[in-house]
Amino acid sequence: MSLPGPASSTGDGEPPDGGSVQERETVAEDTEKELRARLTRLTGTARTRPLLELFQILADRYWRAGPGQPVGLPALDEAIDCLAEAYGHLRPGDPMRAQVASHLGWFLGTRQAMHGGPESDRQRAIGLLEEGVAATNLPPVFTCVARLNLGQLYLAAVVRGLQSLETSTLLAGADHRPARAEAERAIDCFQQVLAADLLGAEIAEGARAMLTCAETVRDLLGGLDAGLLTGTSIDFGPVMRAMATMQEVQRRMADGVEAGRMPRLPNLPGARATATVDPLDFPVTVLHGPEPVPSAGDRARRSAAPVDxxxxxxxxxxxxxxxxxxxxxxxxxxxxxxxxxxxxxxxxxxxxxxxxxxxxxxxxxxxxxxxxxxxxxxxxxxxxxxxxxxxxxxxxxxxxxxxxxxxxxxxxxxxxxxxxxxxxxxxxxxxxxxxxxxxxxxxxxxxxxxxxxxxxxxxxxxxxxxxxxxxxxxxxxxxxxxxxxxxxxxxxxxxxxxxxxxxxxxxxxxxxxxxxxxAGRVPLRVTEAPVLVVDPRGGHDEAGLVRLCRRLYPRAVVLGRADGGSDGPGTPEEVRRRLDASMLHLTCGVSVTGALELAGPADLDPAAITGRTTRTATEGGLVILPPAGDGSGPLAEAFLAAGFTGVVGWARPVPRPVATLMLAVLHTGLVRGGLRPAAAVRAVRRWLASPDRRTPAGLTPAPMDVTGPALADPEYRSAMVYHGL
Incomplete structure (x- = not known):
């Protein structure tokens, strides 16, 4: 397996700054001396950047010597040592870790393939490249290069394993031959490289050829595993062709780097910004070559699924x-x-x-x-x-x-x-x-x-x-x-x-x-145009509270089933027509979906509580919700959106006798006490907390004994809440 050429050189072999090669080498030597001196004074994570800068110089030296040349091996060994130490300083999750892992995997693979390095190099390289391709912050084109090299490592191991075995050993059992899973992983890598279509036509052609070889080797191993092949039926031609194809692709990769058709390795000391930027903002690598002609299949390809x-x-x-x-x-x-x-x-x-x-x-x-x-x-x-x-x-x-x-x-x-x-x-x-x-x-x-x-x-x-x-x-x-x-x-x-x-x-x-x-709305006087919605479906009869409210609000419009008659049955449409009320008191059920259960029977959903007919945009009344608890939030928001200035709601359900007393104190404070709604709710809390509480005047009969300790429960005191101003 070979790697792209030096990251610091240009496509025509000249230094990027236009200076001579000799001048470039002199600068590199001076920089190398400075870096080595700095490293002698540093410990721990502070060594990370100078290690990577030194690695870049050593990598350039190796590529100039030529991949596979013995004279370049010392530079390659030290470059790997620099990367390995820097990698050790980067904790899991560090945005630079994937970049360094990919480089280290590439260089270990190079040493193993080009210089006969130990098998441990291949194993380490595979693990590091797997970490690199799994990361989300590696630019897509370099992820693609990493996958291509990863596939080569897997395929090379399988092919060499097959080459080294006698036919009798191959037939002896799965424990004696290469694992089929490695061929499967190589296939997956090559397929993803081809699907990404980022490395140009020539490299894609090589990847396609290696994919064919990997599939052939996989099928060969599958036949052996299934016992379908015998010593006379094994064809080693595909194995030999696989090796030849890999060597040809390696040559094309090296040629492609020099010709500008293959992306180079990213420069690690300058890669911090790329590692920390969002993947959607990665710079685009331009690959030179003929414009691909989309096939009918490409044109019919479905667009990506929307993000959830x-x-x-x-x-x-x-x-x-x-x-x-x-x-x-x-x-x-x-x-x-x-x-x-x-x-x-x-x-x-x-x-x-x-x-x-x-x-x-x-x-x-x-x-x-x-x-x-x-x-x-x-x-x-x-x-x-x-x-x-x-x-x-x-x-x-x-x-x-x-x-x-x-x-x-x-x-x-x-x-x-x-x-x-x-x-x-x-x-x-x-x-x-x-x-x-x-x-x-x-x-x-x-x-x-x-x-x-x-x-x-x-x-x-x-x-x-x-x-x-x-x-x-x-x-x-x-x-x-x-x-x-x-x-x-x-x-x-x-x-x-x-x-x-x-x-x-x-x-x-x-x-x-x-x-x-x-704060910009003007609250109406609650007694100006009150509306009482009383038990429109039955089952919520509060006769004592209704009689008190009739006395407090003698001009009230009454909807529903009330002693003394009403002005309508209390349907959703009737309630909607009364959204201009100065005070809208609701005694009805609330469904599990948060809708008001009104006459019909029919429900009034929060979404339908919209619009007013006669009030100006700056005037608003008060709504008093049933003590249902759970449905108060959406209903309160709906009434405020419809133009009311405030809504008395409930944080949790309370027993009906307690709620009746609390509402009686509330209405008494609003009308007889002249309190603003928020202050009237505070008056309810204070009444519940007082040991000297008395039944509100006009509430007969009293729904429960008000002198006992039960009403002092803090859960009751915090149950009634006021939404709005």
Whole structure:
């Protein structure tokens, strides 16, 4: 097996800088002396780059001497030693490891094939080349070259094994002859080389010939294994032709390198950028030759299957967190006191996150880009100084990626904002001139101003460790919440997780951007045009609560089955016509799909809750959902999208008597107390926590004893949540 020629020479044999060969050799000698002197002073991973630079000089020396020439063997031996040590300094998952493994495999194979090296060279070469072709960050054309050489190694071993055996030995049993699996692997390598079609017509012709030989040898071994061949029926002609074909292909590869038809080995000291770039951004190798004429089969070839973006995101979540919260897992990795991540994890995260953002394209979310930025930062932070001088490349890439994500972060519903803020602080701490934190601040200033205008002190995000990140609306700056968990008097929380804090008025939004939009809406007085939807299908009779609501809302339109009559049965269409209500109270079932179970019987899906008829775009009412728990989130979002300013929902189901009392306290606070919805929900929490609680006035009969300890259950206090402003 032979390899492409020296990486530093040009196709016509002249030095790339235009100087004479003698001048080139003088420069190389001086550089070699300097590198050897440096290596005497270095230890550990810091030796990696100078070792690879010295390897390149030795490789050039070997190629100038001529492959297979005894005079070049010392240079080849030392070049292999340099590569082997450098390879040992690169941990699994390092982006350079595949490059070095491929080179080392090529050179070991050269020594074994061209200089009669030991069988251990072939075994090591195969293992290293297998590692190279399995990597995703090797440029496609060099992966193709590696596969071609790998196939030659497998085929050569099988052919030489057959040549060395007598016929009687071949027939003695499978234990005495080459393994058929090696022929199968050679076939697979050649088939992939031909399918890639990257190495030009002449090399493809040679690969096709070797594929035919490998298939012939495989069939020969298959016949022997099956006992179908006898000593008189074995034809050794294919074996001899296989050897001749391999020698011819080796000659063509060497000629192709000199003529520019065969890609050269990449220059390792300059390959760091290629190793760390995304595979989709690899430079293209141009191979000279006649333009291929597509066949009918080529024209009919199906296009590649579309990338499954959801599957990529699932794979990324699984890799970083298993079945847990990926943002929590990444936040834990960012902590200065965190233990080192498992070997290969960070590089896997970089690869998967890069694949997600590329597959998503313009649809990549802020969370997608934030996760990629974190992965890049972790790789840059954890990389030791290996002599390359590019430790900060990944950190700079992380800063650029996070800045790109900044525009979409206010609309992020996934909880990526705390992770992005933590990363921005780390990046600015490493490079104060980067000002990534200022970029995030600028994107959230409009939201902060809008909320400040409606007397909200802070926008909050919960962190996985139980703390909170606060965006203070007076200056638009992010700060960590107080260690004791206390919140400002009026706070809006991004996310649906309830925060049982009796001292704060709390409401929930899906994103910071939604909070800013809702701040621009004018809430209607709940008594202006209320609508009560009461038990439209039966089974949810709350007579006492309905009587209280009729007294509190004497102008209410009543739909459904209510004592004292109603204005309609409560069908989905009737409810849709009442989306202009100042207060829409719903007492009905919620299906497992999150739809309202109304008269008909018919369901009103969240997707159908759209449109209004008489209200302006800036006016909105309040919705009070049934205490079903699980379906509140999608329904709340649907009603907010339809123009309401707020929705009272439920984090979890509660017993009907408890829910009746909570709703009675809520309505009483809204009407008689004149409270805004978020403050009325806080009043419910306080009522549940008070040992002096009393049955709300007008609720008769009381659904349960309100003086006992049962109502003080913290699960009840955090069950009712308010979405909106």
């Amino acid at each position: 973006l959801a599957a990529l995101r699932r794979a990324l979540r699984e890799r970083v967190a298993g079945g847990g919260d990926p943002h929590a897992a990444l936040a834990a990795l960012l902590r200065p006191d965190a233990p080192p991540p498992p070997a290969g994890l960070v590089d896997d995260l970089v690869g998967l996150a890069t694949s997600v953002t590329h597959a998503a394209g313009a649809a990549a979310t802020a969370a997608d880009r934030t996760v990629l930025a974190v992965a890049l930062y972790l790789r840059g932070r954890d990389d030791a100084d290996d002599g390359w001088g590019d430790v900060d490349d990944d950190v700079r890439a992380a800063a650029v990626t996070l800045s790109t994500a900044a525009d979409a972060l206010p609309a992020d519903p996934s909880g990526a904002v705390p992770l992005a803020v933590d990363l921005a602080r780390l990046l600015d701490g490493r490079n104060p001139e980067g000002r990534v934190g200022d970029a995030l601040h600028d994107r959230f200033v409009p939201v902060a101003r809008a909320l400040h205008g409606v007397r909200v002190q802070a926008l909050a995000w919960s962190r996985p460790n139980g703390t909170r990140l606060l965006l203070h609306t007076d200056d638009g700056r992010f700060r960590d919440g107080r260690p004791d968990g206390a919140l400002p008097p009026r706070v809006v929380v991004v996310g649906a997780e309830p925060l049982p804090d009796d001292d704060a008025v709390i409401s929930h939004v899906a994103s910071a951007r939604q909070a800013g939009e809702l």
